[in-house]
Amino acid sequence: MLSAALFLLVLGLVASVALAIASRAFYVWEDPKVLAVTDALPGANCGGCGNPGCASAAEAIAAGLASANICVAGGFEVAQAVGEIMGQRVEEREPEFSWTSCSYGVGNAEPIFSYNGASDCHAAVMLYGGSKLCPVGCIGLGSCVKACQFGALAIGDDNLPVVDYSRCVGCGACVDACPKNIVALVSQTRRIISEYVTDECTAPCQRACPTGIHIPGYIREIRNGNYEEAVRIIKEKCPLPLVCGYICPAPCELSCRRNFVDEAVAIDPLKRFVADHEMTTGKHIDPYKCTDNEIKIALVGGGSEGLTAAYYLARLGYQPTILEAKPELGGILRYVIAEDRLPRNVLDHDIQGILEMGIEANTNVAMGRDFDVCSLLKDGYDAVVVTSGGFDSRKILKPEQERYDAAIPGLFIMLDLLTAFSQREEIHLGKHAVIANGGLKALELARKCRDMGAEIVTIVSDQPLSTLPVDFHDTKVLAEEGIEVRASATVAAMRGIGERMDRIALEDKDLTGDISKKRTIIDADTLIVPAGRLPEMAFVHAAGKPETEGERVRWQTIETFRTFPKGGGYGILSSPEPGRISDSSAVVKSILSGRRLARAIHQNFTDGTITPIPNLVWEAADILDVTEVNGVNPSERQCPTVSDVEGDSKTAWIFPEEYPGLDEPAARQEAERCLQCGLICYDKNT
Amino acid sequence: MEYIVLVISAVLIKNILLAEYLGNCPFLGTSKRMDTAVGMGLAVIFVMTIATAVTYVVQHMVLVPLNLGYLQTIAFILVIAALVQFVEMFLRKFAPPLYVALGIFLPLITTNCAVLGTAILCIRRDMNFPEAVVFAIASASGFTLALILLAGIRERLEISNVPRALRGTAIGLIMAGLMSLAFFGFVGVDGSLKEFIQN
Amino acid sequence: MKEAAHMIVVLVIICTVCGVALSGFREMTAERIENQVLMNVQGPRVNKVLEGSQNDLIADRKVIKIDGQEVLLFMGKKDGKPWAIAYETLGKGFGGDLKVMVGYDIENDKLTGIQIVSHKETPGVGSKVTEDQFTQRFKGIEIDLKAEPEKRLSKKIDAISGATYSSQGVYEAIGKSLQLYMAIKKQDLSTK
């Protein structure tokens, strides 16, 4: 007994002493911070942070090469723990989730061949890009599932990946693994500001809708009886569902694939049905809102565009304030559209829903009278957005105002200016005036400006010189007159101090649609816009300088949208109609403008630049579609069709008193008619 | 000559994984990717050789003279655990590249029953010291061979159409079974070799 | 340093306690284990070699000292009288040690048979020496105690072809066994 006990005692002693000595003798210095950080990290080695593994991420953090919150998998808690070790304060990052867009699995999509090879998406894609006809269809062999370290992805029964959101940490390994770029990482922010692009799965109705509502999505929810969810899907893209339900011209229905078989699905009446449902419950269904920040935005104009911009900014976490000259919000919707077309309780309901997102609204305050851009920037707003929309600019000037550019420093509208000239009023244009576009009229205006005291007048046109009227061609002669012609260029920015504009940035425009980013800055005092109303513009404090110079605020404009489909524009005054992001011919179009304004503001305060969207879906975009629909049985449309001039089906122009809308059984039946289209897929068993 | 028979027997016929059923946890765990399989295999060769030599000495210099044969299990596992940790520290200090390559596998090896199993087998089969060392190297090489072969198969299986229920460990086990069946073909090779040597 | 000392102390204490517990457990089971080993390892062989005995062969085992070495001796009795004995000896085979149990009819100086207790021969080749076909050949061979060591057995048993080394190992063990037998014969068995 003694020998056994002694033996084990000695063995234990020898082993532990040897190890203790060895740990001294073989001691390798390691940064205790690296060890502590390694312990704090989850250890899944997912690579979501961009480092090959958690250990190297820890080294990078300890060396100060990476911030404490780089771990996407661990989330805020891990970031806080790491931050504590490193002595850094950590701000919460918005969570991101894996998201897939394909909704037709290999079994249901249009095939070009049947694939029986290696069970791996990359292998399958090597053969003619996969077995599906659709170029953006999911291969369904689960490369993303294999890439997921967290078990958050699985291939579902219909051969499409299913995300388990409780497990997804947003590391992005699946995104890298997908050869078809179908898996994407989305944060709520990115979803809010997203635009459709040609290489994603979109239904024709969705593309036709200027606001981009996920129409098949909400109709599917109506089918299943989830009306609240349907409203939530609509509100993802459209803050005025009920208003749209009543007065939208419904361009979506024109592109409905059911038109190939019988009649379009009553998309808009269905929207009205669920929105009515929301109104009868008396409760507003609020879409997702990001964490609040402290950036204050002033929106000049409380019409549909201003309301929409405010709605999106509030959802993105900003603090928007609407400044409306009229006693009530709503703009054209309230003051122009007849009440028997759009009942005011409908409008009030939707506006109330928007305001509930956390928006302040001041009415009876007018730009030029009660405030202007500089005063707002001085009052603590971080940005001022002009969403005066369809209103004539002249009305917002003080009646006794002498200067026509009082609202926006240095900016004149050509009509105002011509009127002033004709009345022989004295107008101070400064040394250098810039006229943006305007055709032949611009030349006449330029000469007048010279007469009024401007030393140099620059005419900027986004068209190449050869396509401009012949009068412009002899630039030498014009130069002698003091008129400079800049063809193929656009006004990219304005900058100024207090009530004076001092600089304009011009950007050369490449006809291929490419942005060359060749900027020239000219000292200019006046910008003349050849239009009847103010463009949408956004103003912020000038970058890289103290905010004020004495009492005067330094300001500059930001671009409101940048894209380059052929013919599309960029700069702050882009063609065809200067300054318009889109037109205001329908409420859905101004909703789109409002959303893009919010996007621009958000990008300005996060990335600093407005990123262009390649492959944007727009009217002339080149996109795969079907020209016939097979295997679908005709069925009767559940609501009346009103024909417009061209004979296309439309439902919008029905007066609510005449048509009470769809009742629930009819709505459910109508929802069944939807083909649930994808890019080229559709439900053939409807 | 006898050593050749010993080696052939340990690597091919009585393969420690496929015939002796030792070290199966890391066999299935680390055979998903070729690079981990190679790393694990090399680490096992390294540790198993040292461990067998050390435990052999412990058995014959300490346990047998003190008549403490029944403490073999506890003594061996303690020695192996301490040894693995020691080796880990040693490599980290003096051979950092080797540590980076094999380091993460070392802790796994403490609970690798192939190491303890080989040490005990050497004692149970009454081998002498050189035999034990050769046997350990050969067994570990057999382990590495099987591991690498299976990793090669499993890397291909990854992209094959495997019925859903069989995916993962199940198909890995069946593959191991088929490999084991194939290794059965070597049975008798040692006998003929011995006979050849004998006569 | 203090931390290291703490670790060492805890580990050593655990080891020691385990050692005490195990050796205690060992004491408790030692006797049974010995019995079990005899019953299961030597038992079947002894029973086969000393077939026809009426006593419990394992229970009636004894250890005797011959020429300074201890021999575990099994004794078969018929009608209360010892008639045969058996014990193990070692021979060197091809693979390693061969343990052979050899039984003797002490009245007639004949082999009652041999059994291989353990071996390390190649399966299917050397292992043939364990088969009855080979071991049965030794049954009943008379012993000439006065002859030269090589000629003590009255009959020569051929080696198995292909298993020459193994067979020679068995012969070696039997040779050693016979040597012992002569010594044992000189002692009075019944008194011990």
Added chain:
Amino acid sequence: MKLLRTFTKGLWEELPPFRLVLGLCPVLAVTKSAETGLGMGLAVIFVLTCSNVLVSCLRNVIPRKVRIASYIVIIASFVVMVELASQAFFYKIYESLGIFIPLIVVNCIILGRAEAFASRNGIIPSALDGLGIGLGFTMSLTVLGAIREILGAGTLFGTQVMWSSFRPFTFMVEAPGAFISLGVLLALMNAFSKTQQS
């Protein structure tokens, strides 16, 4: 209720070695027959329960850095006891289990439960956990052993169960049979849980 779950989870949700793919070596090696499977299982139950209890008792005493070494010593002690006891009382099983009795020490299930459960829980839950997991392990071993014995030898617990003209699939009791039958069982289990889920 919670205690009951601690116990029952080892019987299905965390059934080793199917759900917890650990401790495969003994599973493969000793399931040549139902009897050896059962014997091994019982040995594992004993070691697992005892070591879980002891580790749980000592969980606040053992310094973190030497915990694995301490657990190994504790487990090894119980294994030596099992070794001695089986030698004394079940010699046949001791012989057929051979080297796999000492190898219980390195059965990952035991060290795994000590580290993952017993070192964080009280004595009673730890005991129940050990018992549950051990029982599950025994169950699996016995079932696997029975299947291999029936197909490979035509017997169950040593008695003939197949018809007399049945020619056993000898490979079932050899290594390939072990791997393949475990793989097939695992697949069946996967398939079963899939259908259960849906």
